[in-house]
Amino acid sequence: MKNLIKLLSFLSLLLPLTLWAKANVICSYDERETETTFFCMNKETKKPMDYTVPSIAHKSVLDDISANGARLVKMDEYLAEASPYMVLDLAEGPNKSIRSCWMFEKIAFTVDQFNDLPPSDPAIDRLKSLAQAMKDAGVCKVQVHNENYLNIGVTNNDELLHQFLCIANNESTLGKDNIGIGGRGPWGINPIHNNKRESLCYGTQAVVRDANGNEDKADKKRNNRRYMTDAVRLDNAKCALKLYEANNGLRDWGKTKKWGSNRHCSKTTRDRLQFMKHLGPLGCCSQACMARASKVKGGMTYTPTTQNPLMSLARNP
Structure with a gap:
């Protein structure tokens, strides 16, 4: 019955x-x-x-x-x-x-997988490129909205940079997977939704297009290398920051436990990620962070001096 x-x-x-x-x-x-x-x-x-x-x-x-x-x-x-x-x-x-x-096949690196990546791994090159793109786009200058839903605890620019890098891992395995599906860049945004005339990301390279001007979606293996060029990465980072500023924070990346990468990027998880090991000062905005990062040797974990929830690389099934 x-x-x-x-x-x-x-x-x-x-x-x-x-x-x-x-x-x-x-x-x-x-x-x-x-x-x-x-x-x-x-x-x-x-x-x-x-x-x-x-x-x-x-x-x-x-x-x-x-x-x-x-x-x-x-x-x-x-x-x-x-x-x-x-x-x-x-x-x-x-x-x-x-x-x-x-x-x-892979959605994201786990914390342990991320921390154990050797310097020669292609993922580290992608991580550095994404960090540079986000810094060039202005993440270190943007006004930070203090947010703590889902325990993300983002209160300063260093934490905001790391949060976006965490999001890039969860959404695209640091800029490799799921790229181009529905117009997504490495940050999991849909710039195609914001790339129409008069919209936030209009006139940028955030969306890779084919010879006919249509959105070029990724092939079955989701490895559209044209989303890995410096120019496209930069425009995607700019688009992400425009969404961040226009919508007063990271809510476009999820405020509930049911969806979005913020649910995988809590302070607790973020603090376990060895960004300083992989990025050094490139993973910083503030001088204080850069000073700490310059002292980090391979294998050491960055320990923040302020409450900075930042990262949680989504699980890899």
Whole structure:
């Protein structure tokens, strides 16, 4: 009886699909031994819905999805349309089997992985380039909004720089993965949404475009190297800071535990990250920070003298 109630509840949720039919809705599913979880999303609004039903109802739900005008796709295609925070949410709980999809090859370095990176690792070069781009964009001069939701504790420019570097790890594995999907740069922003005429990032290279002037999305391996050029990195950093200033802080990167990179970049986690080991003074804005960084030897951890929540590199499944 309980399963029947679940099924009826889900079928009632499918009714809105009739309204979505002309809005380009896609659906996929994760099938397990005794139950199936269906995922549907409006590609225009990115509004998702999901529900788990007994396996016996699998075919009936598929029929209802098709009858309501939605298109059934493979899970990797569904994930390619999803934002990073949606992908992370889908990989939690009972739906861990979808971790085998290409989207989960690597989402971010863990704290230990980050701290153990050798100087010769390409990720360190990307980290240095991102730090330089953010500093060139003005992160050390911007007025800092004191914020402590999700325990991020950002109160000064040094902490703000580190928070953005943490975000870059969580959103793009330090500027490598998920690049170009939906116009995202390494900071997880969607400059395409802010790149229209009269908008914040209009006229910049924050969005890489093809020969026809259209947004150039990444290939399946998400390694669009044109997002790794200095000019594009700089414009993406400028765009991120414009969003930060216009919206009075980091709220565009999440204020709740359900989405956004801020939930993975708390002060506690940030303080464990050895930015000084990898960046030295490049990871600083203030003279005091630079003085401390210049004394750090390989393998030593930077210990802040002020309360500076900063980083939490998202988990790597």
